Amino acid sequence: MRFTLSLIAACAALVNAGVFTQKTFNDISISGGVAGNAQNEALAVFSALDTNNLANVDKDDLDFLNSVNKICNEAEKGAFNEAIDAASGEQADALQRGKIKNKILKLTATVLKLQAQAAQGQDVQDKLQKEQTKLNKNIQTDEDEAGKPSTALSFDATTN
Template sequence: MRFSTSIILSGLLAIGFAAPVTNRRALAVQAYNDFQVSDGVAGNALAEVQAKFPIPADLASVSAADQKVISDARQVAESAETDGFNPAIAAATGDAKTALTNGKIKNKVLKLQLEVLDLQISQAKGKDETSQIAAEQKKLNTNIATDKKNAGQPSQSVPFSG
């Protein structure tokens, strides 16, 4: 009996697709303006963050390089809040102030989600971060609720280098 090349290739492809997938995709280092989620409308900040920072369910499998990208992005988002959003909101009025405030809340969701992920990854790798995770998750939940409460309202980012 002769096996055709196409049957053999089909079998190899099936085995390849059935093989376990490891965390091969590294997160890319990006400028803040490329990973920020503050533009658009309020209401879906967490999903926007998750789309920008896709992390596997097995947090212990996250590479040290990807964890550093997450940690660095969190620090930049925090700087954007203090050095970008806070002065811009203080100088704005009316609808512009509302849009910037919504953008700041979305930025806080970004910052806090990245902080929680960073802590959860460290915990998955053996470091006890339980109390810090709980504290940051509480802040994150508060900001997610505020973002959802403002759903549909305009949201504005600030130009920020980072």
């Protein structure tokens, strides 16, 4: 009997374990390629998450989503802003499109985290609405630049 209960508990822990593993910024970056499809590219990064069952998102996955936000912010400040300031013309424009795609990745992670927290009963509606508005604005900017080159930058950061 004791063995059976232990086995059931172990299986339950596996079912509730997080779906994400530690990744580097470069592993999850969507900044390269072309503009116009960043929303789908960002959603693909988080495709392991069951968005139909956000009430059961594991704390480790919430932490992962939060850390994606953090490293994308760091890349924006420590790589994209500096590179854009140093560039001009189409090079600067392509870097800016990469920065927008990075923002979409960051904000998608944040919105997913907040949606999961809301589904778990936390009062995050105001913050969720604010972040969703930012995400929508950046998605529109990306779509307005569809088909134009987007430059990715390497950045040394890792998720939790």
